[in-house]
Amino acid sequence: MGMSRDITAGSHVWVGDSELAWIDGIVINVYAAEAEIQTSDGRMVTKKLSNIYPKDVEAPAGGVDDMTKLSYLHEPAVLYNLATRYEINEIYTYCGNILIAINPFQALSHLYDVYLMERYKGAQLGELNPHVYAIADVAYRAMIKEGKSNSILVSGESGAGKTETTKMLMRYLAFLGGHAAAEGRTVEQQVLESNPVLEAFGNAKTVKNNNSSRFGKFVEIQFDKHGQISGAAIRTYLLEKSRVCQLSDPERNYHCFYLLCAAPLEEIERYKLGDPKSFHYLNQSNCYELVGVNDAHDYLATRKAMDIVGISEKEQEAIFRVVAAILHLGNIAFAKGEEDSSMLQDDESKFHLQMTAELLMCDPQALEVALCKRVMITPEEIIERSLDPLGAAVSRDGLAKTIYSRLFDWLVNKINVSIGQDPHSECLIGVLDIYGFESFKISSFEQFCINFTNEKLQQHFNQHVFKMEQAEYQNEEIDWSYVEFVDNQDVLDLIEKKPGGIISLLDEACMFPKSTHETFAQKLYQTFKDHKRFVKPKLARTEFTIAHYAGEVQYQSDQFLDKNKDYVVPEHQDLLSASKCSFVAGLFPSLPEETAKSGKFSSIGSRFKLQLQQLMDILNSTEPHYIRCIKPNNELKPALFGNVNVLQQLRSGGVLEAIRVKCEGYPTHRTFTEFLNRFAILAPEILEGNYEEKVACKWILEKVGLTRYQIGKTKVFLRAGQMAELDARKGKVLGESAKVVQKQIRSHLSRKRYVRMRKASIHIQTAWRGKLARELYKDMKNEAAAVQIQKTFRRQVARRNYIDAKSSAVVLQTGLRAMVARNEFRYKAQNKAAVIIQAYWRCYSAVSFYKKIKKASVLSQSMFRRRTARRNLKEQKMAGRDKEEDGTLEQVEKVTCKEPEKQLIYVYSSKDKRKPSSTILP
Numbered sequence: 001m002g003m004s005r006d007i008t009a010g011s012h013v014w015v016g017d018s019e020l021a022w023i024d025g026i027v028i029n030v031y032a033a034e035a036e037i038q039t040s041d042g043r044m045v046t047k048k049l050s051n052i053y054p055k056d057v058e059a060p061a062g063g064v065d066d067m068t069k070l071s072y073l074h075e076p077a078v079l080y081n082l083a084t085r086y087e088i089n090e091i092y093t094y095c096g097n098i099l100i101a102i103n104p105f106q107a108l109s110h111l112y113d114v115y116l117m118e119r120y121k122g123a124q125l126g127e128l129n130p131h132v133y134a135i136a137d138v139a140y141r142a143m144i145k146e147g148k149s150n151s152i153l154v155s156g157e158s159g160a161g162k163t164e165t166t167k168m169l170m171r172y173l174a175f176l177g178g179h180a181a182a183e184g185r186t187v188e189q190q191v192l193e194s195n196p197v198l199e200a201f202g203n204a205k206t207v208k209n210n211n212s213s214r215f216g217k218f219v220e221i222q223f224d225k226h227g228q229i230s231g232a233a234i235r236t237y238l239l240e241k242s243r244v245c246q247l248s249d250p251e252r253n254y255h256c257f258y259l260l261c262a263a264p265l266e267e268i269e270r271y272k273l274g275d276p277k278s279f280h281y282l283n284q285s286n287c288y289e290l291v292g293v294n295d296a297h298d299y300l301a302t303r304k305a306m307d308i309v310g311i312s313e314k315e316q317e318a319i320f321r322v323v324a325a326i327l328h329l330g331n332i333a334f335a336k337g338e339e340d341s342s343m344l345q346d347d348e349s350k351f352h353l354q355m356t357a358e359l360l361m362c363d364p365q366a367l368e369v370a371l372c373k374r375v376m377i378t379p380e381e382i383i384e385r386s387l388d389p390l391g392a393a394v395s396r397d398g399l400a401k402t403i404y405s406r407l408f409d410w411l412v413n414k415i416n417v418s419i420g421q422d423p424h425s426e427c428l429i430g431v432l433d434i435y436g437f438e439s440f441k442i443s444s445f446e447q448f449c450i451n452f453t454n455e456k457l458q459q460h461f462n463q464h465v466f467k468m469e470q471a472e473y474q475n476e477e478i479d480w481s482y483v484e485f486v487d488n489q490d491v492l493d494l495i496e497k498k499p500g501g502i503i504s505l506l507d508e509a510c511m512f513p514k515s516t517h518e519t520f521a522q523k524l525y526q527t528f529k530d531h532k533r534f535v536k537p538k539l540a541r542t543e544f545t546i547a548h549y550a551g552e553v554q555y556q557s558d559q560f561l562d563k564n565k566d567y568v569v570p571e572h573q574d575l576l577s578a579s580k581c582s583f584v585a586g587l588f589p590s591l592p593e594e595t596a597k598s599g600k601f602s603s604i605g606s607r608f609k610l611q612l613q614q615l616m617d618i619l620n621s622t623e624p625h626y627i628r629c630i631k632p633n634n635e636l637k638p639a640l641f642g643n644v645n646v647l648q649q650l651r652s653g654g655v656l657e658a659i660r661v662k663c664e665g666y667p668t669h670r671t672f673t674e675f676l677n678r679f680a681i682l683a684p685e686i687l688e689g690n691y692e693e694k695v696a697c698k699w700i701l702e703k704v705g706l707t708r709y710q711i712g713k714t715k716v717f718l719r720a721g722q723m724a725e726l727d728a729r730k731g732k733v734l735g736e737s738a739k740v741v742q743k744q745i746r747s748h749l750s751r752k753r754y755v756r757m758r759k760a761s762i763h764i765q766t767a768w769r770g771k772l773a774r775e776l777y778k779d780m781k782n783e784a785a786a787v788q789i790q791k792t793f794r795r796q797v798a799r800r801n802y803i804d805a806k807s808s809a810v811v812l813q814t815g816l817r818a819m820v821a822r823n824e825f826r827y828k829a830q831n832k833a834a835v836i837i838q839a840y841w842r843c844y845s846a847v848s849f850y851k852k853i854k855k856a857s858v859l860s861q862s863m864f865r866r867r868t869a870r871r872n873l874k875e876q877k878m879a880g881r882d883k884e885e886d887g888t889l890e891q892v893e894k895v896t897c898k899e900p901e902k903q904l905i906y907v908y909s910s911k912d913k914r915k916p917s918s919t920i921l922p
């Protein structure tokens with residue numbers, strides 16, 4: 001798919017990357033066979049040209065809904081397209097007629113409502129967005145229109161979404177072919193309800209998926225001539241039996257065991273069950289519960305679904321009794337007995353043996369013997385051999401696996417009988433939900449069978465894709481005779497050829513008592529030493545590698561022989577066919593005498609091969625449709641797209657193989673209009689003339705010089721790489737044109753720039769000159785102003801000096817005159833004032849003298865009077881003492897006046913105090 005010759009410097013390309021698988025970049029340099037590329041994350045890498053793929057820069061931003069619309073159909077383009085679409089929650093994409101469904105790991109309810117079902121009803125494929133409904137609708141309409149059966153093959157690795165997709169398909173088919181208002185249980189209802197029942201018994205939590213189907217399933221939905229569902233059948237393939245007794249952490253056993261442990265109390269007591277942790281078949285892993293799952297609720301839902309699919313109450317009771325018996329069986333432990341024999345380890349084991357026998361309704365002793373002993377029939381005698389504890393445990397596990405797988409087969413059969421098949425139906429739509437290609441570190445017999453299935457389906461797929469291609473070529477009336485068909489028949493021969501294939505050799509080895517896995521491996525090495533699909537790894541003793549279409553897988557042949565042997569130990573068979581429970585006995589019907597005696601060997605491999613052939617026969621008689629489910633990450637998280645992971649699945653899912661098939665022919669188809677829109681530039685002259693589209697396309701192709709292309713009725717068919725070649729030519733033409741355009745534009749731009757610069761420089765000069773003139777003018781103006789200021793200042797100073805001088809003179813004159821005048825005035829006034837002063841002074845002196853004299857005379861008078869009064873008083877006192885003695889003493893009171901001369905001393909008579917008796921002057 002490489003198109004290295006069209007890669008030049010500047011090309012957008014995809015290059016391999018260890019982390020992202022592919023990364024885009026731009027070619028910087030091209031050397032002889034290598035190119036230097038700058039990746040979009042900024043690194044410089046050098047890669048071989050043959051490992052570089054062109055990138056379509058014209059691709060739509062949201063990706064294309066059909067990969068065949070990609071201009072470059074190669075691995076990175078496919079991957080990038082899916083990643084782009086997944087980012088915007090577009091989980092479905094077509095690759096031609098194949099639908100690629102990427103698990104969203106989140107509920108996208110808007111994608112599955114009834115409204116959408118209505119929209120897809122009758123819509124053409126491609127008319128609406130890619131969807132599972134579109135595929136189911138195409139299958140349904142093709143069936144109605146052509147009266148031919150159709151099948152939808154859903155594949156993908158564990159957890160990719162096959163079961164969910166299958167459920168949606170069945171729901172849509174039930175919607176299309178359902179009965180309007182049917183009474184009771186309708187067929188479609190039973191078909192849909194069979195899912196929870198099968199999931200309870202056939203699904204388990206694995207590291208890859210919490211609800212992983214551990215079997216393949218093909219559901220045939222039959223339709224009557226009115227297009228209504230009239231019957232259905234479910235075929236199952238290769239249930240993983242080993243899970244019943246062997247678990248790895250953090251996986252779980254089949255859901256039904258946990259559901260039963262969460263059943264209503266009375267059932268738990270009836271079956272003597274309890275905590276799942278107490279059962280050996282469940283406690284090998286630490287995972288007992290699932291997030292978001294309620295086992296008690298699911299138990300009741302499963303019982304309800306069993307009712308709907310027609311499993312009676314009594315049968316349901318028997319089914320869960322058997323499930324409980326298996327749990328008890330697993331708890332029977334063995335200890336070493338006498339010699340090489342074994343015995344029950346303890347009382348607990350005895351209890352579980354008793355319980356197992358009770359639940360299976362068989363004899364406990366017979367059960368113990370069946371577990372611990374083997375009967376060997378030789379031509380001479382019948383020998384009973386004891387098993388050692390390990391052998392007894394293997395026998396116990398073998399019994400558990402056989403019972404469980406018989407129970408599962410019974411369920412499938414019962415569902416089929418209940419739903420019923422329509423013997424008159426001519427058309428059916430089969431939905432195949434089968435495990436995808438598996439490659440583990442240790443791949444064993446199961447992976448061998450699974451990968452064999454996928455090889456078979458891949459061949460069918462290749463043939464179909466090739467047929468579809470051919471049909472399109474025929475429609476377009478182009479020659480396709482030399483398109484080669486890619487085949488994987490050689491791998492299928494290696495596996496299934498009879499005689500001489502691996503399965504045949506394995507059966508031979510199983511039949512030969514002395515065979516070991518080493519002798520088997522040696523036989524394989526010898527037989528296939530020259531087979532190009534078979535590889536013996538270096539230093540290998542029992543491993544072998546097969547180069548499958550999806551990649552090499554190394555198988556460990558150690559357990560191939562044991563796992564291939566498909567027989568029930570006769571002791572187990574006899575024990576259970578003798579059970580008193582008709583249900584249990586029914587699981588182990590007695591073998592016809594001759595079959596039992598003949599001991600005819602039956603192998604799982606051969607039986608599976610036969611089953612597969614029958615499936616292929618059905619598929620070959622139908623019109624197939626393919627849905628490839630992809631798991632975008634191992635974390636089971638939404639919005640995480642792991643490129644490397646997805647690429648591996650595209651490879652193993654055959655999508656890349658389908659693309660390779662396409663690339664062998666004409667991977668690129670373009671309608672004439674599309675082609676002209678994209679490449680008319682390669683021959684511009686056709687745009688001028690009025691040519692027919694087909695002629696114009698041919699003209700372009702001839703002008704470019706391409707060969708091996710084809711022109712059909714409506715489309716141009718290009719071989720791988722031719723689109724890139726045309727794009728490269730277009731790139732060159734565009735490059736040349738771009739140069740001319742660039743030249744013109746550059747000259748135009750340069751001139752424009754020159755004119756602009758010139759104009760700008762004139763502007764600058766003008767502005768500069770203006771600035772200078774303004775500055776000069778400003779200086780001159782400042783100078784004139786300064787002169788003016790100086791002049792004014794000087795005048796001001798002179799004027800002030802003059803005024804000062806003048807006013808000084810006036811002041812002086814005034815002063816002088818005033819002085820003269822004062823002098824004159826002072827002389828006259830002084831005389832007058834002296835007279836007045838003298839007059840006053842004299843007056844004053846005279847008054848003062850008078851006052852002094854007056855005062856002195858008053859004083860001398862008063863002194864005289866006082867002396868007189870004092871003499872009087874003395875006399876009176878003398879007289880008074882006499883009076884006192886006769887009680888007529890008088891009171892003396894001094895009346896003080898302001899004028900000393902007026903002060904009086906009154907003398908009162910004690911008899912009459914109101915009237916002084918005499919007054920004494922002081």
Ligand SMILES: Nc1ncnc2c1ncn2[C@@H]1O[C@H](COP(=O)(O)OP(=O)(O)OP(=O)(O)O)[C@@H](O)[C@H]1O
Binds near residue numbers: 103104107160209213
């Ligand atoms: N279309 C979808 N929308 C939402 N979730 C989905 C869709 N498809 C798958 N899933 C989620 O992915 C989980 C795994 O899907 P599913 O069980 O169908 O895988 P599977 O391919 O059948 O795996 P296995 O082979 O192990 O049975 C589902 O339980 C569901 O959660």
